[in-house]
Amino acid sequence: MKNKKAIIIGASSGIGKGISLGLLENGYKIGISARRKERLDEIKKLNPEMVIVKEYDSSTEKNDKLINLLIEKLNGVDLIIYCSGIGIINKELDYSIEKKVNNLNVLGFTQVVTHAFNYFLKKGEGHIVNISSVASEIGNGISPSYNASKAYQANYLQGLRFKAFRMKMPIFLTDVRPGFVDTDILMGNKDKLFWVAPLDKACQQIIIAIERKRKIIYITKRWKIISLLIKILPERIIRLFF
Numbered sequence: 358m359k360n361k362k363a364i365i366i367g368a369s370s371g372i373g374k375g376i377s378l379g380l381l382e383n384g385y386k387i388g389i390s391a392r393r394k395e396r397l398d399e400i401k402k403l404n405p406e407m408v409i410v411k412e413y414d415s416s417t418e419k420n421d422k423l424i425n426l427l428i429e430k431l432n433g434v435d436l437i438i439y440c441s442g443i444g445i446i447n448k449e450l451d452y453s454i455e456k457k458v459n460n461l462n463v464l465g466f467t468q469v470v471t472h473a474f475n476y477f478l479k480k481g482e483g484h485i486v487n488i489s490s491v492a493s494e495i496g497n498g499i500s501p502s503y504n505a506s507k508a509y510q511a512n513y514l515q516g517l518r519f520k521a522f523r524m525k526m527p528i529f530l531t532d533v534r535p536g537f538v539d540t541d542i543l544m545g546n547k548d549k550l551f552w553v554a555p556l557d558k559a560c561q562q563i564i565i566a567i568e569r570k571r572k573i574i575y576i577t578k579r580w581k582i583i584s585l586l587i588k589i590l591p592e593r594i595i596r597l598f599f
């Protein structure tokens with residue numbers, strides 16, 4: 358049987374690394390990218406034949422080149438996953454910080470998914486996955502750009518789902534919305550947070566959602582409760598937490 362092929366952007370740590378390892382175990386050939394090459398090389402060492410590595414800064418608006426290169430080296434691709442993301446506490450509301458977050462979470466994301474969608478249009482099928490967040494559903498006073506960028510991602514993916522439906526194309530778009538997962542992005546604050554999912558458990562659930570071509574998935578499932586509360590509670594209550 359032909360190997361399935363996937364590209365994972367932001368594979369050097371956390372959720373992107375976990376998904377990469379899971380797909381590798383499931384027999385995928387993978388093209389992985391991020392800035393920390395040494396970490397990508399550790400994944401390659403596990404199965405050199407099945408892993409293509411490309412060190413890349415995805416905040417630079419040259420992601421079309423990155424995706425083209427990985428597609429060429431993999432000789433085609435079935436699944437493209439955007440896991441790169443940053444969130445920076447910005448109590449002073451410094452514009453340069455907001456711009457840094459948006460460059461990766463908005464511009465880099467948009468370039469990867471538009472390029473992926475257009476590639477799959479030509480190919481006639483495909484699957485795009487993005488890791489947004491439960492944060493996509495509410496504003497945040499201490500890191501406004503993070504939550505706003507995640508709202509953009511979730512909305513954008515829904516738009517592309519509508520587009521694929523209208524075009525009657527079998528292009529699937531999966532929006533993964535984690536609550537808290539135990540990765541570096543929590544910056545050592547794990548103990549101050551609640552419902553922090555172990556990384557392995559989160560990645561297992563994400564891989565199942567990918568296999569099932571789910572539209573939206575909460576990681577872990579209980580975060581759907583928070584999503585519902587965000588929708589029904591008045592802002593005067595919600596603002597006490599954000």
Ligand SMILES: NC(=O)c1ccc[n+]([C@@H]2O[C@H](COP(=O)([O-])OP(=O)(O)OC[C@H]3O[C@@H](n4cnc5c(N)ncnc54)[C@H](OP(=O)(O)O)[C@@H]3O)[C@@H](O)[C@H]2O)c1
Pocket residue numbers: 366367368369370371372373390391392393394413414415416440441442443444461488489490491534535536537538539540541542543
């Ligand atoms: N963990 C959580 O609680 C949680 C909750 C909700 C959503 N998420 C989302 O999940 C995604 C993955 O985050 P994570 O939790 O796995 O954190 P992480 O371990 O910090 O992973 C972030 C990934 O983004 C990559 N990245 C950062 N800047 C980049 C750049 N300029 N160019 C290319 N890649 C870059 C990093 O690679 P390099 O530094 O090597 O470039 C790394 O591979 C993010 O979008 C995050 O917002 C996480």
